[in-house]
Amino acid sequence: MIDKKTVEYVANLARIELKEKELDKLSGQLGDILGFIDKLKEVNVDSVPPTSHAISIGNVLRDDSLKESLPVNKALSNSPLKNGSSFIVPKVIE
Amino acid sequence: MAISNGVDKKLNTLTAHELLDKLKSGGISSEDIFSALEKRIKEADPKVNAYVRNQVQLPLADNRKNITGGVPIAIKDNICTEGYNTECCSKILEGFIPPYDATVIKKIKGSGHAFLKLKTNMDEFAFGSSTENSSFGLTHNPWNLDYVPGGSSGGSAAAVASDEAIWALGSDTGGSIRQPASFCGVVGLKPTYGRVSRYGLIAFASSLDQIGPITKDVRDCALLMNIIAGYDPNDSTSVNTQVPDYTKSLNSGIKGLKIGIPKEYFVEGLDPEVNSAVKEAINILKKLGADFKEVSLNHTQYAVPVYYIIATAEASSNLARFDGVQYGFRSKAANLIDMYKKTRGEAFGEEAKRRIILGTFVLSHGYYDAYYLRALKVRTLIKQDFDKAFQDLDCIITPTSPSPAFKIGERVDDPLKMYLSDIYTISANLAGIPGMSLPCGFTKKGLPIGMQILAKHFDEERIFSLSFAYEQNTEWHKMKPDFKP
Numbered sequence: 237m238i239d240k241k242t243v244e245y246v247a248n249l250a251r252i253e254l255k256e257k258e259l260d261k262l263s264g265q266l267g268d269i270l271g272f273i274d275k276l277k278e279v280n281v282d283s284v285p286p287t288s289h290a291i292s293i294g295n296v297l298r299d300d301s302l303k304e305s306l307p308v309n310k311a312l313s314n315s316p317l318k319n320g321s322s323f324i325v326p327k328v329i330e
Numbered sequence: 331m332a333i334s335n336g337v338d339k340k341l342n343t344l345t346a347h348e349l350l351d352k353l354k355s356g357g358i359s360s361e362d363i364f365s366a367l368e369k370r371i372k373e374a375d376p377k378v379n380a381y382v383r384n385q386v387q388l389p390l391a392d393n394r395k396n397i398t399g400g401v402p403i404a405i406k407d408n409i410c411t412e413g414y415n416t417e418c419c420s421k422i423l424e425g426f427i428p429p430y431d432a433t434v435i436k437k438i439k440g441s442g443h444a445f446l447k448l449k450t451n452m453d454e455f456a457f458g459s460s461t462e463n464s465s466f467g468l469t470h471n472p473w474n475l476d477y478v479p480g481g482s483s484g485g486s487a488a489a490v491a492s493d494e495a496i497w498a499l500g501s502d503t504g505g506s507i508r509q510p511a512s513f514c515g516v517v518g519l520k521p522t523y524g525r526v527s528r529y530g531l532i533a534f535a536s537s538l539d540q541i542g543p544i545t546k547d548v549r550d551c552a553l554l555m556n557i558i559a560g561y562d563p564n565d566s567t568s569v570n571t572q573v574p575d576y577t578k579s580l581n582s583g584i585k586g587l588k589i590g591i592p593k594e595y596f597v598e599g600l601d602p603e604v605n606s607a608v609k610e611a612i613n614i615l616k617k618l619g620a621d622f623k624e625v626s627l628n629h630t631q632y633a634v635p636v637y638y639i640i641a642t643a644e645a646s647s648n649l650a651r652f653d654g655v656q657y658g659f660r661s662k663a664a665n666l667i668d669m670y671k672k673t674r675g676e677a678f679g680e681e682a683k684r685r686i687i688l689g690t691f692v693l694s695h696g697y698y699d700a701y702y703l704r705a706l707k708v709r710t711l712i713k714q715d716f717d718k719a720f721q722d723l724d725c726i727i728t729p730t731s732p733s734p735a736f737k738i739g740e741r742v743d744d745p746l747k748m749y750l751s752d753i754y755t756i757s758a759n760l761a762g763i764p765g766m767s768l769p770c771g772f773t774k775k776g777l778p779i780g781m782q783i784l785a786k787h788f789d790e791e792r793i794f795s796l797s798f799a800y801e802q803n804t805e806w807h808k809m810k811p812d813f814k815p
Contacts, residue, residue, distance in 0.1 A: 288537060316659070
């Protein structure tokens, strides 16, 4: 089960501000979903390896060489706040 | 509903291969196709809402005069198109104009075809099974406007079904191509994981996502696969193997093809009309010479819980990039952390927040082993079920969804019930295998029913042989909704 305090804690980890009403609704719904997910506890997975990809793939490496990349103006084109060459964010260090 | 007879039909009602024949013989131009689509979109979309941002008045493509010999393709709102809004139907990507094209878009451009500037509606970030979670409002099912088109690629499926598009691209993480295809009576294919590049597809769950075609018939599906499939160095999960000409497998025949019917899919909860339509389809395929046998996919009942751990965990990580800094919406706040929290709190929709929080929870300290790691292990068992079944099978046939389309609003407040509508499609994503939904009948109320054909990794060709043989012997794909705007 999952209580309101846990949802609040996890929402903070996920950097999402929730309203009081959202917290109440989510706690109930996540509780139901986790209750359903608990079904997995009945499966014996003692000697089963985990699968993170259905097709086995290895590391894909490329040559460490210069190639064309997105120009600065294009990379910044969607930013809500920017100056000539950087993203602008609220002050981080006092 | 009515069967179209092929005489004097409007161009927007034709398939891509019919239009390509007409283009080749010089009877029509690509511009004629654009005009027919434009007219249809303007009259039908105010009712269907398959396209987003209310762009129905805009030209469908730039430089239309330069496009010759091509049939335009509709694109889901999560596939990047350089210069044209791509917002995943989320407020958090409001105004996002991609600075580059997805690989599939590059391939379309290189193929001589074109794509529509208007993008198709979807559940926000592909989180949903009904296209009701879109920041642009919901899409209606052209077969009955009171019903959902399925989701998350509901806009693409509804556009193709209502002849507002000739063919379309969707994406499928747990059934998001196949389930709406079945609800809307069209063909939808989720290719093998690694078959089609996801470069430029806005990521939901990276170990599951695939881009695929939604089309009016099987031949169009094969033609569109020929355009989009193939290795891409920009997607490190794409697999470098030969891509066959899929149209060549259409006529390979199905005599002696070994097909499995998983008993776990024909159980309580399956709608009786869906059950009998799929069984009838199996009878037709038997008469055409395919061999059937019952198989067991033991861990089927665990697919949905496994999926909602893995998919939400991956989504919570993928969606961390939406922080108000690089693109989209930003909320005002005095410090950086508050800016992140307010931006994400205000601009993500309800289902997106639910999934990000669930995903963060199952990955968090103290719960990782109990939920996430356990889910990865059960995923292994689900995949092994298929590996074992395919040792002596060519294909597996199931219903695509346990029910036909449901009513708008019916499941929005019950996330768990919504999640269960993907119960038959999710396993293919977990196992990485290809799956197609193909029209196989209608309910008494006139809603389409789809059957699903699954095959081994990279064996889309078997799916095409089987689906084409079925289609040649049935008329379902020729049915059109009576929908009049």
